[in-house]
Amino acid sequence: xxxxxxxxxxxxxxxxxxxxxxxxxxxxxxxxxxxxxxxxxxxxxxxxxxxxxxxxxxxxxxxxxxxxxxxxxxxxxxxxxxxxxxxxxxxxxxxxxxxxxxxxxxxxxxxxxxxxxxxxxxxxxxxxxxxxxxxxxxxxxxxxxxxxxxxxxxxxxxxxxxxxxxxxxxxxxxxxxxxxxxxxxxxxxxxxxxxxxxxxxxxxxxxxxxxxxxxxxxxxxxxxxxxxxxxxxxxxxxxxxxxxxxxxxxxxxxxxxxxxxxxxxxxxxxxxxxxxxxxxxxxxxxxxxxxxxxxxxxxxxxxxxxxxxxxxxxxxxxxxxxxxxxxxxxxxxxxxxxxxxxxxxxxxxxxxxxxxxxxxx
Ligand SMILES: [Mn+2]
Numbered sequence: 001x002x003x004x005x006x007x008x009x010x011x012x013x014x015x016x017x018x019x020x021x022x023x024x025x026x027x028x029x030x031x032x033x034x035x036x037x038x039x040x041x042x043x044x045x046x047x048x049x050x051x052x053x054x055x056x057x058x059x060x061x062x063x064x065x066x067x068x069x070x071x072x073x074x075x076x077x078x079x080x081x082x083x084x085x086x087x088x089x090x091x092x093x094x095x096x097x098x099x100x101x102x103x104x105x106x107x108x109x110x111x112x113x114x115x116x117x118x119x120x121x122x123x124x125x126x127x128x129x130x131x132x133x134x135x136x137x138x139x140x141x142x143x144x145x146x147x148x149x150x151x152x153x154x155x156x157x158x159x160x161x162x163x164x165x166x167x168x169x170x171x172x173x174x175x176x177x178x179x180x181x182x183x184x185x186x187x188x189x190x191x192x193x194x195x196x197x198x199x200x201x202x203x204x205x206x207x208x209x210x211x212x213x214x215x216x217x218x219x220x221x222x223x224x225x226x227x228x229x230x231x232x233x234x235x236x237x238x239x240x241x242x243x244x245x246x247x248x249x250x251x252x253x254x255x256x257x258x259x260x261x262x263x264x265x266x267x268x269x270x271x272x273x274x275x276x277x278x279x280x281x282x283x284x285x286x287x288x289x290x291x292x293x294x295x296x297x298x299x300x301x302x303x304x305x306x307x308x309x310x311x312x313x314x315x316x317x318x319x320x321x322x323x324x325x326x327x328x329x330x331x332x333x334x335x336x337x338x339x340x341x342x343x344x345x346x347x348x349x350x351x352x353x354x355x356x357x358x359x360x361x
Pocket of ligand 1: 232
Protein backbone atom coordinates (compact mmCIF):
# COMPACT_ATOMS: atom_id res chain seq x y z
CA UNK A 1 0.00 0.00 0.00
CA UNK A 2 1.45 3.38 -0.95
CA UNK A 3 2.04 6.14 1.58
CA UNK A 4 -0.84 8.26 0.35
CA UNK A 5 -3.41 5.48 0.73
CA UNK A 6 -2.05 4.58 4.15
CA UNK A 7 -2.36 8.18 5.26
CA UNK A 8 -5.98 8.34 4.07
CA UNK A 9 -6.83 5.12 5.89
CA UNK A 10 -5.08 6.26 9.03
CA UNK A 11 -7.17 9.41 9.04
CA UNK A 12 -10.40 7.46 8.56
CA UNK A 13 -9.55 4.94 11.26
CA UNK A 14 -8.58 7.60 13.77
CA UNK A 15 -11.93 9.34 13.19
CA UNK A 16 -13.73 6.07 13.84
CA UNK A 17 -11.68 5.54 17.00
CA UNK A 18 -12.58 8.96 18.28
CA UNK A 19 -16.30 8.36 17.71
CA UNK A 20 -16.07 4.89 19.27
CA UNK A 21 -14.32 6.32 22.30
CA UNK A 22 -17.09 8.88 22.73
CA UNK A 23 -19.68 6.11 22.68
CA UNK A 24 -17.77 3.99 25.16
CA UNK A 25 -16.98 1.29 22.61
CA UNK A 26 -13.90 -0.81 23.30
CA UNK A 27 -14.00 -2.88 20.10
CA UNK A 28 -16.00 -1.94 17.03
CA UNK A 29 -17.17 -4.83 14.87
CA UNK A 30 -17.67 -3.29 11.44
CA UNK A 31 -20.24 -5.24 9.44
CA UNK A 32 -21.46 -2.94 6.65
CA UNK A 33 -19.85 -3.88 3.34
CA UNK A 34 -19.19 -0.29 2.31
CA UNK A 35 -17.97 0.63 5.79
CA UNK A 36 -15.48 -2.24 5.72
CA UNK A 37 -14.31 -1.20 2.28
CA UNK A 38 -14.01 2.44 3.34
CA UNK A 39 -11.92 1.65 6.39
CA UNK A 40 -9.56 -0.89 4.84
CA UNK A 41 -9.66 -0.31 1.06
CA UNK A 42 -9.87 -4.08 1.00
CA UNK A 43 -12.74 -5.95 -0.52
CA UNK A 44 -13.58 -9.61 -0.66
CA UNK A 45 -16.70 -11.65 -0.27
CA UNK A 46 -15.72 -12.75 3.19
CA UNK A 47 -13.89 -10.77 5.80
CA UNK A 48 -14.43 -9.03 9.12
CA UNK A 49 -13.01 -5.83 10.53
CA UNK A 50 -12.57 -5.17 14.22
CA UNK A 51 -11.33 -1.76 15.28
CA UNK A 52 -9.91 -1.13 18.72
CA UNK A 53 -8.38 1.99 20.22
CA UNK A 54 -4.78 0.79 19.80
CA UNK A 55 -4.97 -2.08 17.35
CA UNK A 56 -7.24 -3.18 14.55
CA UNK A 57 -7.74 -6.55 12.94
CA UNK A 58 -8.81 -7.90 9.58
CA UNK A 59 -10.05 -11.48 9.66
CA UNK A 60 -10.21 -13.46 6.45
CA UNK A 61 -9.56 -16.91 5.07
CA UNK A 62 -6.74 -18.45 3.05
CA UNK A 63 -8.10 -17.23 -0.30
CA UNK A 64 -7.60 -13.57 0.57
CA UNK A 65 -4.60 -13.64 2.91
CA UNK A 66 -2.13 -12.31 0.38
CA UNK A 67 -4.36 -9.46 -0.75
CA UNK A 68 -5.26 -8.66 2.86
CA UNK A 69 -1.61 -8.32 3.85
CA UNK A 70 -1.68 -5.03 1.88
CA UNK A 71 -3.53 -3.50 4.82
CA UNK A 72 -0.69 -4.18 7.26
CA UNK A 73 0.42 -2.60 9.52
CA UNK A 74 -2.85 -0.67 9.87
CA UNK A 75 -4.61 -3.97 10.38
CA UNK A 76 -3.28 -7.17 11.85
CA UNK A 77 -4.39 -9.91 9.51
CA UNK A 78 -5.91 -12.91 11.27
CA UNK A 79 -6.47 -16.12 9.35
CA UNK A 80 -9.91 -17.64 9.63
CA UNK A 81 -9.99 -21.42 9.29
CA UNK A 82 -12.54 -24.17 9.80
CA UNK A 83 -11.55 -24.23 13.47
CA UNK A 84 -11.00 -20.55 14.15
CA UNK A 85 -13.37 -17.72 13.29
CA UNK A 86 -14.67 -14.34 14.40
CA UNK A 87 -16.35 -15.75 17.49
CA UNK A 88 -13.14 -17.42 18.70
CA UNK A 89 -11.31 -14.17 18.11
CA UNK A 90 -13.84 -12.13 20.10
CA UNK A 91 -13.81 -14.72 22.87
CA UNK A 92 -10.04 -14.30 23.19
CA UNK A 93 -10.25 -10.51 23.22
CA UNK A 94 -13.09 -10.42 25.78
CA UNK A 95 -14.04 -6.77 25.20
CA UNK A 96 -16.05 -5.07 27.95
CA UNK A 97 -18.07 -3.43 25.21
CA UNK A 98 -18.59 -4.17 21.54
CA UNK A 99 -19.93 -1.70 19.00
CA UNK A 100 -22.28 -3.32 16.51
CA UNK A 101 -24.01 -2.11 13.38
CA UNK A 102 -27.59 -3.14 14.01
CA UNK A 103 -28.73 -2.32 10.50
CA UNK A 104 -26.44 -4.99 9.06
CA UNK A 105 -25.51 -7.57 11.69
CA UNK A 106 -28.03 -10.39 11.43
CA UNK A 107 -30.00 -11.58 14.43
CA UNK A 108 -28.34 -14.97 14.07
CA UNK A 109 -24.84 -13.49 14.15
CA UNK A 110 -25.74 -11.29 17.09
CA UNK A 111 -27.20 -14.21 19.04
CA UNK A 112 -24.09 -16.27 18.59
CA UNK A 113 -21.78 -13.40 19.62
CA UNK A 114 -23.91 -12.67 22.66
CA UNK A 115 -23.59 -16.27 23.76
CA UNK A 116 -19.81 -16.24 23.77
CA UNK A 117 -19.56 -12.78 25.40
CA UNK A 118 -22.09 -12.98 28.23
CA UNK A 119 -20.53 -10.09 30.19
CA UNK A 120 -20.11 -7.78 27.23
CA UNK A 121 -22.10 -4.60 26.78
CA UNK A 122 -23.34 -4.21 23.22
CA UNK A 123 -23.43 -0.64 21.98
CA UNK A 124 -25.21 0.59 18.86
CA UNK A 125 -22.56 1.88 16.49
CA UNK A 126 -24.94 2.66 13.66
CA UNK A 127 -23.95 5.65 11.65
CA UNK A 128 -20.42 6.04 13.04
CA UNK A 129 -18.73 5.10 9.77
CA UNK A 130 -21.53 6.51 7.61
CA UNK A 131 -21.13 9.93 9.17
CA UNK A 132 -17.42 9.98 8.42
CA UNK A 133 -18.03 8.66 4.91
CA UNK A 134 -20.40 11.52 4.13
CA UNK A 135 -17.52 13.99 3.79
CA UNK A 136 -15.44 12.96 0.81
CA UNK A 137 -11.72 13.35 0.32
CA UNK A 138 -10.13 14.47 -2.95
CA UNK A 139 -9.54 10.95 -4.25
CA UNK A 140 -13.14 9.97 -3.64
CA UNK A 141 -14.46 13.08 -5.35
CA UNK A 142 -12.31 12.37 -8.40
CA UNK A 143 -13.81 8.88 -8.70
CA UNK A 144 -17.35 10.17 -8.33
CA UNK A 145 -16.65 12.90 -10.88
CA UNK A 146 -15.34 10.28 -13.27
CA UNK A 147 -18.43 8.09 -12.78
CA UNK A 148 -20.64 11.14 -13.42
CA UNK A 149 -18.67 11.92 -16.57
CA UNK A 150 -19.30 8.42 -17.91
CA UNK A 151 -23.04 8.88 -17.35
CA UNK A 152 -22.92 12.29 -19.07
CA UNK A 153 -21.32 10.72 -22.15
CA UNK A 154 -23.89 7.91 -22.16
CA UNK A 155 -26.69 10.47 -22.03
CA UNK A 156 -25.47 12.53 -24.96
CA UNK A 157 -25.01 9.31 -26.94
CA UNK A 158 -28.44 7.87 -26.10
CA UNK A 159 -30.18 10.96 -27.47
CA UNK A 160 -29.40 9.63 -30.94
CA UNK A 161 -31.10 6.32 -30.12
CA UNK A 162 -34.38 7.60 -28.67
CA UNK A 163 -37.13 7.55 -31.28
CA UNK A 164 -40.67 6.22 -31.70
CA UNK A 165 -40.75 2.44 -31.71
CA UNK A 166 -37.79 1.85 -29.40
CA UNK A 167 -38.69 0.18 -26.11
CA UNK A 168 -37.90 1.41 -22.61
CA UNK A 169 -35.94 -1.79 -21.98
CA UNK A 170 -33.88 -1.20 -25.08
CA UNK A 171 -33.01 2.33 -23.97
CA UNK A 172 -32.05 1.06 -20.51
CA UNK A 173 -29.82 -1.63 -22.01
CA UNK A 174 -28.14 0.77 -24.44
CA UNK A 175 -27.38 3.15 -21.58
CA UNK A 176 -25.93 0.30 -19.57
CA UNK A 177 -23.82 -0.96 -22.45
CA UNK A 178 -22.51 2.52 -23.23
CA UNK A 179 -21.51 3.13 -19.61
CA UNK A 180 -19.67 -0.19 -19.49
CA UNK A 181 -17.90 0.63 -22.75
CA UNK A 182 -16.87 3.95 -21.25
CA UNK A 183 -15.17 2.20 -18.33
CA UNK A 184 -17.85 1.67 -15.71
CA UNK A 185 -17.45 -1.53 -13.71
CA UNK A 186 -21.17 -1.80 -12.92
CA UNK A 187 -24.38 0.15 -12.70
CA UNK A 188 -24.93 2.00 -9.46
CA UNK A 189 -28.57 0.80 -9.61
CA UNK A 190 -30.94 -0.68 -12.18
CA UNK A 191 -31.50 1.95 -14.83
CA UNK A 192 -34.91 3.57 -14.79
CA UNK A 193 -36.48 4.41 -18.12
CA UNK A 194 -40.14 5.41 -18.17
CA UNK A 195 -42.02 6.76 -21.17
CA UNK A 196 -45.41 8.36 -21.71
CA UNK A 197 -47.95 7.86 -18.91
CA UNK A 198 -45.46 5.61 -17.10
CA UNK A 199 -43.17 8.60 -16.51
CA UNK A 200 -45.60 9.64 -13.75
CA UNK A 201 -44.18 6.76 -11.67
CA UNK A 202 -40.93 8.08 -10.19
CA UNK A 203 -39.16 4.72 -10.04
CA UNK A 204 -40.75 2.76 -12.87
CA UNK A 205 -38.86 -0.26 -14.12
CA UNK A 206 -38.33 -0.31 -17.86
CA UNK A 207 -40.87 -2.36 -19.80
CA UNK A 208 -41.40 -3.46 -23.39
CA UNK A 209 -43.50 -0.30 -23.90
CA UNK A 210 -42.51 1.45 -27.11
CA UNK A 211 -41.71 5.14 -27.18
CA UNK A 212 -44.28 7.21 -29.06
CA UNK A 213 -44.49 10.71 -30.43
CA UNK A 214 -45.53 13.16 -27.72
CA UNK A 215 -43.98 11.11 -24.90
CA UNK A 216 -41.80 12.31 -22.12
CA UNK A 217 -39.01 9.81 -21.47
CA UNK A 218 -37.42 9.90 -18.03
CA UNK A 219 -34.07 8.19 -17.59
CA UNK A 220 -32.52 7.87 -14.13
CA UNK A 221 -29.18 6.12 -14.20
CA UNK A 222 -25.62 6.00 -12.97
CA UNK A 223 -22.57 3.81 -12.84
CA UNK A 224 -19.75 2.65 -10.61
CA UNK A 225 -16.17 3.68 -11.23
CA UNK A 226 -13.45 2.34 -8.91
CA UNK A 227 -16.08 1.57 -6.30
CA UNK A 228 -17.83 4.94 -6.41
CA UNK A 229 -21.31 5.65 -7.75
CA UNK A 230 -22.86 8.35 -9.87
CA UNK A 231 -26.52 9.30 -10.28
CA UNK A 232 -28.36 11.52 -12.75
CA UNK A 233 -31.80 11.94 -14.30
CA UNK A 234 -32.99 13.63 -17.45
CA UNK A 235 -36.46 13.84 -18.99
CA UNK A 236 -36.63 14.39 -22.74
CA UNK A 237 -39.57 14.76 -25.10
CA UNK A 238 -40.10 12.89 -28.34
CA UNK A 239 -41.70 14.53 -31.40
CA UNK A 240 -43.71 17.28 -29.76
CA UNK A 241 -44.93 18.49 -26.37
CA UNK A 242 -48.25 19.86 -25.14
CA UNK A 243 -48.51 23.20 -23.37
CA UNK A 244 -49.01 21.36 -20.08
CA UNK A 245 -45.87 19.27 -20.59
CA UNK A 246 -43.89 22.39 -21.41
CA UNK A 247 -45.19 24.19 -18.32
CA UNK A 248 -44.48 21.31 -15.93
CA UNK A 249 -40.99 20.92 -17.34
CA UNK A 250 -40.39 24.65 -16.89
CA UNK A 251 -41.42 24.52 -13.20
CA UNK A 252 -39.26 21.49 -12.40
CA UNK A 253 -36.29 23.06 -14.16
CA UNK A 254 -36.74 26.34 -12.32
CA UNK A 255 -36.92 24.49 -8.97
CA UNK A 256 -33.87 22.42 -9.85
CA UNK A 257 -31.79 25.41 -10.93
CA UNK A 258 -32.86 27.41 -7.89
CA UNK A 259 -31.73 24.63 -5.55
CA UNK A 260 -28.42 24.42 -7.45
CA UNK A 261 -27.90 28.12 -6.81
CA UNK A 262 -28.92 28.05 -3.15
CA UNK A 263 -27.26 24.94 -1.74
CA UNK A 264 -24.07 25.49 0.20
CA UNK A 265 -22.27 24.28 3.30
CA UNK A 266 -23.94 25.16 6.59
CA UNK A 267 -27.49 24.58 5.35
CA UNK A 268 -29.63 21.80 6.72
CA UNK A 269 -30.92 19.06 4.47
CA UNK A 270 -34.37 20.53 5.02
CA UNK A 271 -33.33 23.97 3.83
CA UNK A 272 -31.86 22.47 0.68
CA UNK A 273 -35.09 20.59 0.03
CA UNK A 274 -37.18 23.71 0.60
CA UNK A 275 -35.16 25.66 -1.97
CA UNK A 276 -36.72 23.49 -4.68
CA UNK A 277 -39.99 22.54 -3.01
CA UNK A 278 -41.14 26.14 -2.50
CA UNK A 279 -41.12 26.82 -6.21
CA UNK A 280 -43.08 23.67 -7.00
CA UNK A 281 -45.57 24.32 -4.20
CA UNK A 282 -46.11 27.93 -5.18
CA UNK A 283 -46.86 26.78 -8.73
CA UNK A 284 -49.58 24.57 -7.22
CA UNK A 285 -47.90 21.19 -7.70
CA UNK A 286 -46.57 20.55 -4.19
CA UNK A 287 -48.54 17.36 -3.72
CA UNK A 288 -47.11 15.98 -6.96
CA UNK A 289 -43.54 16.20 -5.65
CA UNK A 290 -43.82 13.29 -3.24
CA UNK A 291 -40.18 12.44 -2.62
CA UNK A 292 -37.27 14.29 -1.11
CA UNK A 293 -34.90 16.54 -3.02
CA UNK A 294 -31.82 14.38 -2.76
CA UNK A 295 -29.27 12.22 -1.03
CA UNK A 296 -25.55 11.71 -0.73
CA UNK A 297 -23.74 9.46 -3.20
CA UNK A 298 -20.45 7.64 -2.69
CA UNK A 299 -19.60 3.99 -2.13
CA UNK A 300 -23.37 3.57 -1.91
CA UNK A 301 -25.91 5.08 -4.25
CA UNK A 302 -27.97 6.35 -1.32
CA UNK A 303 -26.02 7.55 1.69
CA UNK A 304 -25.82 10.47 4.08
CA UNK A 305 -26.73 13.31 3.98
CA UNK A 306 -30.46 13.36 3.30
CA UNK A 307 -31.88 16.49 1.66
CA UNK A 308 -35.46 15.96 2.74
CA UNK A 309 -38.23 17.91 4.50
CA UNK A 310 -37.38 16.12 7.75
CA UNK A 311 -33.59 16.28 7.63
CA UNK A 312 -31.77 18.31 10.26
CA UNK A 313 -28.38 17.11 8.99
CA UNK A 314 -26.01 19.97 8.22
CA UNK A 315 -24.54 19.95 4.73
CA UNK A 316 -20.78 20.20 5.00
CA UNK A 317 -18.06 21.04 2.55
CA UNK A 318 -17.16 18.06 0.32
CA UNK A 319 -20.34 16.15 0.98
CA UNK A 320 -22.11 15.06 -2.18
CA UNK A 321 -25.82 15.59 -2.68
CA UNK A 322 -28.19 14.95 -5.56
CA UNK A 323 -30.59 17.70 -6.57
CA UNK A 324 -33.59 15.96 -8.08
CA UNK A 325 -36.99 17.62 -7.88
CA UNK A 326 -39.87 16.19 -9.88
CA UNK A 327 -43.55 16.59 -10.64
CA UNK A 328 -45.61 13.48 -11.34
CA UNK A 329 -49.14 13.78 -12.69
CA UNK A 330 -50.85 10.38 -12.37
CA UNK A 331 -52.14 8.91 -15.64
CA UNK A 332 -50.54 11.80 -17.54
CA UNK A 333 -46.76 12.15 -17.31
CA UNK A 334 -43.90 13.07 -15.02
CA UNK A 335 -40.73 15.13 -15.11
CA UNK A 336 -37.60 14.74 -12.99
CA UNK A 337 -34.26 16.48 -13.46
CA UNK A 338 -31.34 15.32 -11.33
CA UNK A 339 -27.80 16.57 -10.96
CA UNK A 340 -25.12 15.28 -8.61
CA UNK A 341 -23.24 17.97 -6.75
CA UNK A 342 -20.39 18.53 -4.33
CA UNK A 343 -21.20 20.93 -1.51
CA UNK A 344 -18.84 23.88 -1.07
CA UNK A 345 -18.68 26.89 1.22
CA UNK A 346 -20.14 29.32 -1.30
CA UNK A 347 -22.13 26.98 -3.52
CA UNK A 348 -22.05 23.63 -5.25
CA UNK A 349 -19.85 22.10 -7.89
CA UNK A 350 -22.12 20.31 -10.35
CA UNK A 351 -20.64 16.99 -11.48
CA UNK A 352 -23.32 16.51 -14.13
CA UNK A 353 -22.79 18.55 -17.26
CA UNK A 354 -25.60 17.30 -19.49
CA UNK A 355 -28.06 19.76 -21.02
CA UNK A 356 -31.14 20.30 -18.87
CA UNK A 357 -33.17 22.73 -20.95
CA UNK A 358 -36.07 20.85 -22.57
CA UNK A 359 -34.83 18.61 -25.37
CA UNK A 360 -37.38 17.62 -28.02
CA UNK A 361 -36.05 14.78 -30.15
MN1 LIG B 1 -30.88 9.96 -7.03
